[in-house]
Amino acid sequence: MVEFNIILISSFTAVSCAIAGVFLILRRMSLMSDAISHAVLPGIIVAFLLVEDRTSPLLIFGAALSGLILVYLTELIHKTKLVKEDAAVGLVFPAMFSFGVILITQYLSSVHFHEHSVLVGDINLSAINLIDIFGFSLPKAIPILSVVLLLNIIFISIFFKELKLTTFDAGLAAAFGFSPVLLHYLFMSLISITAVASFDTAGSILVIALMIAPAASAYLLTNNLTLMFLISGIIGIVSSVLGFYFSFWLNSTPSGGIAVITGLIFLLTYLFSPKYGLIIKSLKQKRQREEFYIKVLIMHILNHQNTEIAEIENQKSGIYHHLKWSGERAEKVIDYCLKNNYIFENHGILSVSESGKQFLNNRD
Amino acid sequence: MEDIIKLLLTDYTLRNVAIGASILGLVSGSLGTFAFLRKESLMGDVVAHSSLLGITLIFILTYLLTGMGLKNEPMLMLGAVISGIIAMIFVSKITSDSRIKSDSAMGIILAIFFGGGMFLLTMIQQSNIENKAGLSSYLFGSAATISHQNVWMMSVLGFIAVLLMFIFWKEFKVHTFDPDFGETIGVNRKNTNLLIISVIVIAIVIGLQAVGVILMVALIVAPPSAARQWTNNLKIMTIISAIIGLVSGLIGAIASSLVSNLPTGPTIVLVATFIFIISVLFSPKRGIISELIRKYKDKRRILISLALSDMYYLEMNHDDRMSFGHSSKVIDKMNPINYNIQKSLTIMKSEGLVNEVAKDNWKLTDKGIDRAKMIQQEKGN
Amino acid sequence: MNELALEINDLTVAYREKPVLWDIDLNVPKGVMMAIVGPNGAGKSTLIKSALGLVKPVAGDVKIFGTDYITQRKKVAYVPQRTSVDWDFPTTVLDVVMMGTYGKLGWFRRPGIKEKSAALDALQRVGMDSFAARQISELSGGQQQRTFLARALVQDAEIYFLDEPFAGVDTKTEKHIVNILKELKSSGKTIIAVHHELMTVKEYFDYIALINVKLVNSGKVSEIFNAENIKLTYGGHSNIWETNKF
Structure with a gap:
C-alpha cells in the first residue's frame, strides 16, 4: 500500500511538473526551475514560523510569494543594467536559499525541517501520512497535488493562445494587447506553486528534473505543441514508476532515482528520436554531405568548363588538388557522378551533362 | 575582535x-x-x-x-x-x-x-x-x-x-x-x-x-x-x-x-x-544612489536655468529693473510647470546668482544676468 | 601589381550542409582597396571570415601573399563588426587598441612602453587620442568603430579586412575612416571591406567583388561596377544558378 501511495504521489507531482515544464523550456527559462525551487524555501519557512502548521495552505502561499520576489528582484537588478541577467539570477536565489537554510538551523533545527529533506523531499513520510477521502484512505498530499495539477491544466488551457504568442513572438503579443510582463509573472507564480507543492514530497532536485527533462524529451519527439504536453506528462509518470523501483532496489532516495530515470529517458530520446535523434541526424547528415560533395564537384566543373583554364581546373586526375580534397574522396565522388551520368569525361577533362545541371537545380 | x-x-x-x-x-x-x-x-x-x-x-x-x-x-x-x-x-x-x-x-x-x-x-x-x-x-x-x-x-x-x-x-x-x-x-x-x-x-x-x-x-x-x-x-x-x-x-x-x-x-x-x-x-561611478543624485542634480540644474530665464525676462521687460525685484509668486506664475521656485531660489542665492533685496523680493545679480544671457544663447543655438 | 595579396580558389563554405559560399574564385592584387558587395545573406562576412581562417571551408583554399593564413598571420589585420562584442566590458579605449599588439607579442610577453606608444599613435591617427582613458561603454557608434580601426592600425599589417566598417556611424566618421584607409592604400597596403552602400562604391574603392553566394563578378570598379552586374547580384533571381556566367 505504501508503495502504491508513493507512486501515486510522485506521478501526480510528475504530471504537474511535466506540464508546467513545456512552456518553461520553450521560453528558454529552464534554469528558473532551479532558481525558484531554491528560492521558495524562505517563504515556506516564514509561513511555517507564523502558523506552526506544516500542512497549512499558507505555506504554499508563502512559497508562491517567495517565487515572485525572486522574479521581481532578478528583474530589478537586471533593469539597473549593472549586471547581466544570468548574474542577476545567480545572485538572488542563492541569497534567498541561504536565508531560508539559516532560518531552519536557527529556529527549526531538528523540529520539522531538515536541510537535507529540502533537497530530496520526504516522499516516504508523505506516503504514510494518510487522510480519509470518500471512504478511501489516501495520502494527505494527494488533495493538494490534485489541486495544483488542476490549476496547471486550467491555467495552461485558458492562456494557451497567449502563452504561445508571448513565447514565440513577444513583440507581436504586446502589439495585440497581451502584456508579456503580466503573463510572465502569472506563469512564474504557477511555476512557484507547482514547485512548492511538489517540494514536500519530491524535493528541489526532482522539481528541476521533472520540469525540464520530460518536456525536453518531448521536444525531441514532436513538433506539435499539444502532443508535447501529452508526451511530457507520460514520460513524467513512467519516470516516477521506474524511478521508484530503481531506488527501492538500491535502497536510496526515490527523488534521486526518479531524477536519474528522467535523465536516462532524455538520453534515449536524444540518441534514438526518429525525428531529431542524434543517430538519425548523423545518418541524414552523412547522406546530405555526400550529396553536397557531388554538388560541389558539379559546381566546380560547371564554373570552369568552356573557359580557357578548363583544362587545368577540370582535369580528372587533378581536381582533388583544386578542391583541397583527399584523392580518395575525389575519386569516390567522381566515380559516382560518372556512373550516374552527371558528368562525362573527354580526354581526361570532365564536363557536366544536362542531368548534372538538373541535379544541381532540382535538389537545392 | x-x-x-x-x-x-x-x-x-x-x-x-x-x-x-x-x-x-x-x-x-x-x-x-x-x-x-x-x-x-x-x-x-x-x-x-x-x-x-x-x-x-x-x-x-x-x-x-x-x-x-x-x-x-x-x-x-x-x-x-x-x-x-x-x-x-x-x-x-x-x-x-x-x-x-x-x-x-x-x-x-x-x-x-x-x-x-x-x-x-x-x-x-x-x-x-x-x-x-x-x-x-x-x-x-x-x-x-x-x-x-x-x-x-x-x-x-x-x-x-x-x-x-x-x-x-x-x-x-x-x-x-x-x-x-x-x-x-x-x-x-x-x-x-x-x-x-x-x-x-x-x-x-x-x-x-x-x-x-x-x-x-x-x-x-x-x-x-x-x-x-x-x-x-x-x-x-x-x-x-x-x-x-x-x-x-x-x-x-x-x-x-x-x-x-x-x-x-x-x-x-x-x-x-x-x-x-x-x-x-x-x-x-555606477551605483544606484549616485545615479539618483546625478539625475536629481540634472533636474535641479534645468529648473534653475528655467527660473533664471524667467527672472531675466521679467527684469528686462520692466525697464525700471534697477529699482525692485520680483516675488517668488510672480516668478512661479511665469512657467506652467511646478518647479519648486522657493528651493531653486535658495540654491541660486547660495551660488550668488540672485539677491533677496527685501522679504520675498528677488533680483538677479550681475553674475545671474550673465548666466541667464548664456542660457539664452545656448537656446538660440 | 603582379603580386597577389589574397587568392581564393574554389572556396565552398557551408553551414549545416547549406552552401553559404559556392565555389568562389577571387584574386585581389596587392595595394588595392576592394569592396565586397552583395545582398543580405550573400555570404560577405563569411568570405572575410574564411579568409581569416575563422570558418572552415568544405572545399577550396585561401592564400595570403602566396601561403596559408597561419604563416602570414602577422601581416593581417581584422576589424570585426562593431556589434559583435559587448561594449560593457571593463576596459578602456587604449587597452582595446593595445590588443592589436598581442599577436606580435606572442605568448607570455606583456605589452610595454613601445606597445603603448604605438597604440597612442594609432589613436591619434583616428582622432581619438583624447579618448584613450575613456571606458569603452561610453563611446558612440562612430567612436567604437574608430577604436576598432585603431586596433587594426596597431597591428601594422599588410592586408586589412574590415567587416562593415561604416555600419551605424555618422557621415563625418565615415569620411575620416575612408581617408585613413586611402592613406593605407597609398602606402601599399591592401584593404578589403564588406560594404553596403552602393552609392559610395565608386568614391571609396577601386576594386570590387560582387557576390551572392556565388561570385557574380570581380575586378576594377571602373570596369565591372555597372547596372547589369548589380542586377545580377541583387536582381530578383530566386534561383542562384541562373546567375551563372555561361
Whole structure:
C-alpha cells in the first residue's frame, strides 16, 4: 500500500511538473526551475514560523510569494543594467536559499525541517501520512497535488493562445494587447506553486528534473505543441514508476532515482528520436554531405568548363588538388557522378551533362 | 575582535578554516570575473551541483576496490573536477548536436548529475561504510571539516588556477572580449575556451567543502558582480573581486565556526550578497544612489536655468529693473510647470546668482544676468 | 601589381550542409582597396571570415601573399563588426587598441612602453587620442568603430579586412575612416571591406567583388561596377544558378 501511495504521489507531482515544464523550456527559462525551487524555501519557512502548521495552505502561499520576489528582484537588478541577467539570477536565489537554510538551523533545527529533506523531499513520510477521502484512505498530499495539477491544466488551457504568442513572438503579443510582463509573472507564480507543492514530497532536485527533462524529451519527439504536453506528462509518470523501483532496489532516495530515470529517458530520446535523434541526424547528415560533395564537384566543373583554364581546373586526375580534397574522396565522388551520368569525361577533362545541371537545380 | 585573533593564532581548527576560506574566496573571486564577463554565471551553478556525482562516485568506487570509505580528500576533489568538466562538455554537446537550447541542456545535466549524486549519497548514508559522515558536508558546506590536508590541497589547486590566469592573462582578456579577433591573432578559440572553463571548474571545486555544491554559484557570481561596480579596469576588477571573495569567505567561515548551528555556506553567501548590495547602492561611478543624485542634480540644474530665464525676462521687460525685484509668486506664475521656485531660489542665492533685496523680493545679480544671457544663447543655438 | 595579396580558389563554405559560399574564385592584387558587395545573406562576412581562417571551408583554399593564413598571420589585420562584442566590458579605449599588439607579442610577453606608444599613435591617427582613458561603454557608434580601426592600425599589417566598417556611424566618421584607409592604400597596403552602400562604391574603392553566394563578378570598379552586374547580384533571381556566367 505504501508503495502504491508513493507512486501515486510522485506521478501526480510528475504530471504537474511535466506540464508546467513545456512552456518553461520553450521560453528558454529552464534554469528558473532551479532558481525558484531554491528560492521558495524562505517563504515556506516564514509561513511555517507564523502558523506552526506544516500542512497549512499558507505555506504554499508563502512559497508562491517567495517565487515572485525572486522574479521581481532578478528583474530589478537586471533593469539597473549593472549586471547581466544570468548574474542577476545567480545572485538572488542563492541569497534567498541561504536565508531560508539559516532560518531552519536557527529556529527549526531538528523540529520539522531538515536541510537535507529540502533537497530530496520526504516522499516516504508523505506516503504514510494518510487522510480519509470518500471512504478511501489516501495520502494527505494527494488533495493538494490534485489541486495544483488542476490549476496547471486550467491555467495552461485558458492562456494557451497567449502563452504561445508571448513565447514565440513577444513583440507581436504586446502589439495585440497581451502584456508579456503580466503573463510572465502569472506563469512564474504557477511555476512557484507547482514547485512548492511538489517540494514536500519530491524535493528541489526532482522539481528541476521533472520540469525540464520530460518536456525536453518531448521536444525531441514532436513538433506539435499539444502532443508535447501529452508526451511530457507520460514520460513524467513512467519516470516516477521506474524511478521508484530503481531506488527501492538500491535502497536510496526515490527523488534521486526518479531524477536519474528522467535523465536516462532524455538520453534515449536524444540518441534514438526518429525525428531529431542524434543517430538519425548523423545518418541524414552523412547522406546530405555526400550529396553536397557531388554538388560541389558539379559546381566546380560547371564554373570552369568552356573557359580557357578548363583544362587545368577540370582535369580528372587533378581536381582533388583544386578542391583541397583527399584523392580518395575525389575519386569516390567522381566515380559516382560518372556512373550516374552527371558528368562525362573527354580526354581526361570532365564536363557536366544536362542531368548534372538538373541535379544541381532540382535538389537545392 | 582580539579574542578572534587570539583564537586564530592558537586554535588549530579555526586557523585551518580561516586559511581555507580565504583561499577559496580569493580563487573563486578572481576566476569568477571571467565567468561573469562570459555571461556564464549559471554555468557555475551547473558545475557546482554536478560535482556531487563525481564526489560520491569516487567514494563508492574506492569502497568497492578497497573495502574502506575514502578519507582522502584530494581524490574527492579530483572526482569533483572531472565530473564538473564532463558536465560542461555534455552541456555543450547537447546544445550543439540537438534542438535543445542551452538553458534546458544545463538544467537537465544539473538535474541528472545532482540527482545521481544525491541518490548515491543517500545510498552511502544508509550503508555502514566508515568515514561517510564527511560527505554530507559537501551539500551546504562545513568549514569545521576543513583539515590541514584540505588547506594544502586547496592552496595547490588555487595556486595553479590563479597562475594559469596570470600567465595567460592577455589571451584570456582578448578571448573574452572578442573571440573572433583573438583567433585571427593566434589565440585559439577552442583551446582558450577549454582552459578558461577548466580553471573556473577548479575555482568552484576548491570552494565545495566550505560552501557546498548548492550555493557555490554565489561565490562565482557575487564577488565579480560587486567588483564590476567599482572599476572599469579588468585588472583592478579581478583584484577587487578576489578581495571581496576573500573577505566573504573569511567572515562567513569564522562566524559559522564561532556561532553554534550556523551553516557555513549560507553564511558566506549572505556576506558576499551583502557586499554586492552595498556596491550596487553606493559605488560612486555606477551605483544606484549616485545615479539618483546625478539625475536629481540634472533636474535641479534645468529648473534653475528655467527660473533664471524667467527672472531675466521679467527684469528686462520692466525697464525700471534697477529699482525692485520680483516675488517668488510672480516668478512661479511665469512657467506652467511646478518647479519648486522657493528651493531653486535658495540654491541660486547660495551660488550668488540672485539677491533677496527685501522679504520675498528677488533680483538677479550681475553674475545671474550673465548666466541667464548664456542660457539664452545656448537656446538660440 | 603582379603580386597577389589574397587568392581564393574554389572556396565552398557551408553551414549545416547549406552552401553559404559556392565555389568562389577571387584574386585581389596587392595595394588595392576592394569592396565586397552583395545582398543580405550573400555570404560577405563569411568570405572575410574564411579568409581569416575563422570558418572552415568544405572545399577550396585561401592564400595570403602566396601561403596559408597561419604563416602570414602577422601581416593581417581584422576589424570585426562593431556589434559583435559587448561594449560593457571593463576596459578602456587604449587597452582595446593595445590588443592589436598581442599577436606580435606572442605568448607570455606583456605589452610595454613601445606597445603603448604605438597604440597612442594609432589613436591619434583616428582622432581619438583624447579618448584613450575613456571606458569603452561610453563611446558612440562612430567612436567604437574608430577604436576598432585603431586596433587594426596597431597591428601594422599588410592586408586589412574590415567587416562593415561604416555600419551605424555618422557621415563625418565615415569620411575620416575612408581617408585613413586611402592613406593605407597609398602606402601599399591592401584593404578589403564588406560594404553596403552602393552609392559610395565608386568614391571609396577601386576594386570590387560582387557576390551572392556565388561570385557574380570581380575586378576594377571602373570596369565591372555597372547596372547589369548589380542586377545580377541583387536582381530578383530566386534561383542562384541562373546567375551563372555561361
